[in-house]
Amino acid sequence: MNLRDFRQGTLQGSAILAGIALVALATFIAFVATQQAIDTFFIASAMVFSVYVVWQSRRTVRRLTESEAKAKQVAGHDILSGLPNRFLFNDLVDSEIGRCTRSKTSFALFYLDLDRFKEINDTFGHDAGDQLIISITTRITRVLRQNDRLARLGGDEFGILQTDVKDPRDSAALAQRILDALSVPFDLGERQVFAGISIGIALCPQDSTDRSGLMCLADLALYRAKHEGRNRYTFFEARMGEHLRLRKAIEDELRQAIANDGLSVEYQPVMSGDGKKMVGLEALVRWHHPTQGNLPPESFVSLAEERGLIVPLGEWVLRRACLDAKKWPGLRVAVNVSPIQFRHKEFVSSVVKILQETGMEPQRLELELTEGVVIEDADQAENSIIELRALGIRMVLDDFGTGYSSLIYLRRFAFDKIKIDRSFLQYMEPSGESAIIVQSIVQLGRALGLTVNAEGIETPDQVEFLHALGCDELQGFLFSSSLAADDVAAFAASVEGHGLSAKMPLAVARAG
Numbered sequence: 001m002n003l004r005d006f007r008q009g010t011l012q013g014s015a016i017l018a019g020i021a022l023v024a025l026a027t028f029i030a031f032v033a034t035q036q037a038i039d040t041f042f043i044a045s046a047m048v049f050s051v052y053v054v055w056q057s058r059r060t061v062r063r064l065t066e067s068e069a070k071a072k073q074v075a076g077h078d079i080l081s082g083l084p085n086r087f088l089f090n091d092l093v094d095s096e097i098g099r100c101t102r103s104k105t106s107f108a109l110f111y112l113d114l115d116r117f118k119e120i121n122d123t124f125g126h127d128a129g130d131q132l133i134i135s136i137t138t139r140i141t142r143v144l145r146q147n148d149r150l151a152r153l154g155g156d157e158f159g160i161l162q163t164d165v166k167d168p169r170d171s172a173a174l175a176q177r178i179l180d181a182l183s184v185p186f187d188l189g190e191r192q193v194f195a196g197i198s199i200g201i202a203l204c205p206q207d208s209t210d211r212s213g214l215m216c217l218a219d220l221a222l223y224r225a226k227h228e229g230r231n232r233y234t235f236f237e238a239r240m241g242e243h244l245r246l247r248k249a250i251e252d253e254l255r256q257a258i259a260n261d262g263l264s265v266e267y268q269p270v271m272s273g274d275g276k277k278m279v280g281l282e283a284l285v286r287w288h289h290p291t292q293g294n295l296p297p298e299s300f301v302s303l304a305e306e307r308g309l310i311v312p313l314g315e316w317v318l319r320r321a322c323l324d325a326k327k328w329p330g331l332r333v334a335v336n337v338s339p340i341q342f343r344h345k346e347f348v349s350s351v352v353k354i355l356q357e358t359g360m361e362p363q364r365l366e367l368e369l370t371e372g373v374v375i376e377d378a379d380q381a382e383n384s385i386i387e388l389r390a391l392g393i394r395m396v397l398d399d400f401g402t403g404y405s406s407l408i409y410l411r412r413f414a415f416d417k418i419k420i421d422r423s424f425l426q427y428m429e430p431s432g433e434s435a436i437i438v439q440s441i442v443q444l445g446r447a448l449g450l451t452v453n454a455e456g457i458e459t460p461d462q463v464e465f466l467h468a469l470g471c472d473e474l475q476g477f478l479f480s481s482s483l484a485a486d487d488v489a490a491f492a493a494s495v496e497g498h499g500l501s502a503k504m505p506l507a508v509a510r511a512g
């Protein structure tokens, strides 16, 4: 029985009771009146009783109505912010679509997502995160008109229904007011934090007249806002739909390529500091796309990260590299690990499993991480690094110097090797700033007892410079670009046979 049935039952019950009481009273009066033996006290009691029954049942009904309204309020609202939740927001959008269709007016649907909320939660704790959500709710509410509705759709996602939009500029103005309102830092306890927000906007009926269509288009516009640098607003545009369809098609093809061995791994030789000996290889994934040809990892690794494919992709590369490594005993093989893959809770156990399956010695495996790995959950990253090193695997900090806190990472996390990013070497003048930075990194690495690798070596002068500094390893097109697994042995033989790679110009000999 639901609340409404119960209420109706109670009403009927009380009406019947009251009826019975009144009939009994009337009968009694008729019966006893002639005998003039009416006890006035008795009549009064009967009347009071019937009034009491009616009053009591009305009170019960009122209480039930109140608790039903309260239950509805709780079910449709987010407890922390007090805002409508996704379910209620859906209802509000549905009725606004109906209203706009009848009155031939427009409204805008905003999809908002806080920038880097997870970072704030991880750094300052969940209480601070909650406090931030409340403060943001207050600031956004202040810039809305009375008829606009703000809702909390999920953790750091909000929705706004902007009613009576006469011109898209009205929506642009509201979006700008929101960005301005959030541009002032928030006080979280003793700290001040900045919280940017990205906003996607879709218009009804211009973009769609269907709720899920509108949400999807606003989400697409939000994705674009994030992609273009965050802390901004973007309107949905038709070309975004085309872009989405293309990405979806590539995503499906990539999924199939991972499942059906459609990817391959190439290996770039890593040379000793004098450039004369091959000491290892770096595994680099390749995708031979059926129509677009060979795609570089930069074009699909980020897609794999976004679409939840990076874990199977990363495991596939690691397994392939461990199997290929059997052909090159004594050489170390480095495998790149995406931050998202590394953060996955099963990452360490999947590495252990692949080592066991393939029989690869952990001492020959290197895992290359970038600074992004450790930024989000430092404690978990630290534990994983400790566990992997305990297995004998060497941990490498890739693209060193490109992040904003490379030195902090070196102090906190136990790496075995750093790789100086190739951007420092690209336009390096012997006495310019890049050269000073490279020199400092090599000295720092050596002082900390780390192996130092310089990648992107393209000229003999660079070899000379880095070797003189005491850099341990060199890697770059000067020696070799990435090779198919079957060509590695021939390259190794050419290095062994001639002391130098056949490709290396004379100047390298000077460096050695």
Ligand code: C2E
Residues within 6 Å of the ligand: 268, 283, 284, 285, 296, 297, 298, 301, 314, 317, 336, 337, 338, 368, 398, 399, 422, 455, 456, 457, 458, 475, 476, 477, 478, 481, 482
């Ligand atoms: P990375 O790990 O820093 O790899 C070095 C990149 O520099 C490779 O590009 C390599 O081909 C290129 N390179 C090497 N020597 C030179 C040189 O002398 N000059 C120039 N200009 N470039 C050179 P690639 O293969 O396109 O890989 C790019 C990035 O993609 C890699 O940067 C790595 O971050 C990522 N990546 C590659 N394979 C994988 C993988 O299996 N998993 C993950 N998660 N990321 C991967």
Ligand code: MG
Residues within 6 Å of the ligand: 282, 336, 368, 398
């Ligand atoms: Mg690398």
Ligand code: MG
Residues within 6 Å of the ligand: 398, 399, 419, 421, 422, 455
């Ligand atoms: Mg690198």
